[in-house]
Amino acid sequence: MRSIFSPHPPLKPLIFPLTRPFMASSVSQVLDPPTSPDDSICSSSPLHHQDAAQPEEDPSSSSAVPSCVSPSPNGYLTGESRAERAWAHWIELGRPKFVVAPMVDNSELPFRMLCRKYGADAAYTPMLHSRIFTENEKYRTQEFTTCKEDRPLFVQFCANDPDTLLEAAGRVQPHCDYVDINFGCPQRIARRGYYGAFLMDNLPLVKSLVEKLAQNHIRVSCKIRIFPKLEDTISYAKMLEEAGCWVLAVHGRTRDEKDGKKFRADWKAIKAVREAVRIPVLANGNIRHMEDVHDCLEETGVEGVLSAETLLENPAVFAGYRTPEWVSAGEEEEKHRDGLLDQADLAVEYLKLCEEYPVPWRMIRSHVHKMLGEWFRVHPHVREDLNSQSKLTFEFLYDMVDRLKKLGGRIPLYVKDADVAKS
Structure with a gap:
């Protein structure tokens, strides 16, 4: 795959650099994380209108x-x-x-x-x-x-x-x-x-x-x-x-x-x-x-x-899905239903996108931990296996998700009809 950037001299004011033709799949294969101390700069913390x-x-x-x-x-x-x-x-x-x-x-x-x-x-x-x-x-x-x-x-x-x-x-x-x-x-x-x-x-x-x-x-x-x-x-x-x-x-x-x-x-x-x-x-x-x-x-x-x-x-928040933590208690629980989607499904979709659009493994590792955090709390030995991997592969990650699913204890994402209707 080609980068969207090509070597070129520094910009002059008001003149934008030339780039190679911009392709739908124009992303770069990533091998090692950058070595600059400024890599992990910081993140901004979280987050049709009337x-x-x-x-x-x-x-x-x-x-x-x-x-x-x-x-x-x-x-x-x-x-x-x-x-x-x-x-x-x-x-x-x-x-x-x-x-x-x-x-x-x-x-x-x-x-x-x-x-x-x-x-x-x-x-x-x-x-x-x-x-x-x-x-x-x-x-x-x-x-x-x-x-x-x-x-x-x-x-x-x-x-x-x-x-x-x-x-x-x-x-x-x-x-x-x-x-x-x-x-x-x-x-x-x-x-x-x-x-x-x-x-x-x-x-x-x-x-x-x-x-x-x-x-x-x-x-x-x-x-x-x-x-x-x-x-x-x-x-x-x-x-x-x-x-x-x-x-x-x-x-x-x-x-x-x-x-x-x-x-x-x-x-x-x-x-x-x-x-x-x-x-x-x-x-x-x-x-x-x-x-x-x-x-x-x-x-x-x-x-x-x-x-x-x-x-x-x-x-999948913006599609109306929510984790069990945010399903209302008591009578409100009846208004939520299993959305037939879970975080393991989303992790697999994410991994497939990473194969299509390569990014550094540090990013992939971070997302897997975030998406599967609740599953890892139920099966901590699987998380330990992930943490012990000095070098990740897609094969290992797909197998890990399969292991979690076979161990049982699926954690579904829930939907509320009002959420889906408004989104």
């Missing part, structure tokens, strides 16, 4: 296609025109509602394709390090793969240098719908590398990163966390919009609220952001099953909802 949640002039109407998107006298689009352009593109993409969030080593191509099969409308890549991406061809070919069916697609970068970010963005722009900047990573490595949520302390730099892409005709989106004070969050969101952001994803926790199980995401803050800006807004946080998805859409008025941790365990 028409009422639109700007004053509803961009979803047929008249919303921006016939008046034209430069102001100084050569730049006005704020109103930028918003119209952003909405026109979002509408052209079908206004995706159910979105796979960016996850380090976990939102790679085969997993994105599995989630798309089960209801996801759009997806983010794992976060890519913009400097390493521009400098290291092996990193590019291993860490970013896609195919023609992998759309709409956000390619996410962390960055703290506008020129480096522009070069990285130019390489992927032909193969995605948005280049996303990660302003939300709260992990220690983001502090050390000076990116993600730690750029919230340097808003002029944040603005310059967004402006650099927007002024060079890159469709830029941003993923952020909220400030402790709502007014600071609103000012932040407006600044990003003014800088040229096309789509804004808001994680409803602060930088210090890293534990998603301990801290609930603030949907009220997300709603306030949605009401304050004129561009499409997405929500991130508190998503465990489809009832949460619908509640979030209704309460915040956003265009779409991101999910991360929940999808890792159950990639």
Whole structure:
């Protein structure tokens, strides 16, 4: 298979690099994980909308296609025109509602394709390090793969240098719908590398990163966390919009609220952001099953909802499936039924996609552990066999799933008719 990238000289401003023809199966065979210490950068933690949640002039109407998107006298689009352009593109993409969030080593191509099969409308890549991406061809070919069916697609970068970010963005722009900047990573490595949520302390730099892409005709989106004070969050969101952001994803926790199980995401803050800006807004946080998805859409008025941790365990969330943990107790149990699908089935589907779209084995190992975690708790000796494998093969993994099924104790995924009807 060929990479979508070809060797070429560094980008010059406003000139995108040439690439080889983009093929549906244009992904690269991956052998060993990258050796850079920045490989495991960090992940953003977890995560068709009602028409009422639109700007004053509803961009979803047929008249919303921006016939008046034209430069102001100084050569730049006005704020109103930028918003119209952003909405026109979002509408052209079908206004995706159910979105796979960016996850380090976990939102790679085969997993994105599995989630798309089960209801996801759009997806983010794992976060890519913009400097390493521009400098290291092996990193590019291993860490970013896609195919023609992998759309709409956000390619996410962390960055703290506008020129480096522009070069990285130019390489992927032909193969995605948005280049996303990660302003939300709260992990220690983001502090050390000076990116993600730690750029919230340097808003002029944040603005310059967004402006650099927007002024060079890159469709830029941003993923952020909220400030402790709502007014600071609103000012932040407006600044990003003014800088040229096309789509804004808001994680409803602060930088210090890293534990998603301990801290609930603030949907009220997300709603306030949605009401304050004129561009499409997405929500991130508190998503465990489809009832949460619908509640979030209704309460915040956003265009779409991101999910991360929940999808890792159950990639079929957006199709209305839920794990036994989220089946209501008591009388409510009668409203749920066996969906005739389980995590072992999903693991096999994922492995087949990995054979079609090769990715590093570290990613495959991680997904198998997440999807089969409940099964491993019942049969810990099978998990121990997996952990003892220094080198994995597809044959071993398929046999392992067969062993789990033969041992019995199937753990089904459940559906609630209302979830399936709404999804």
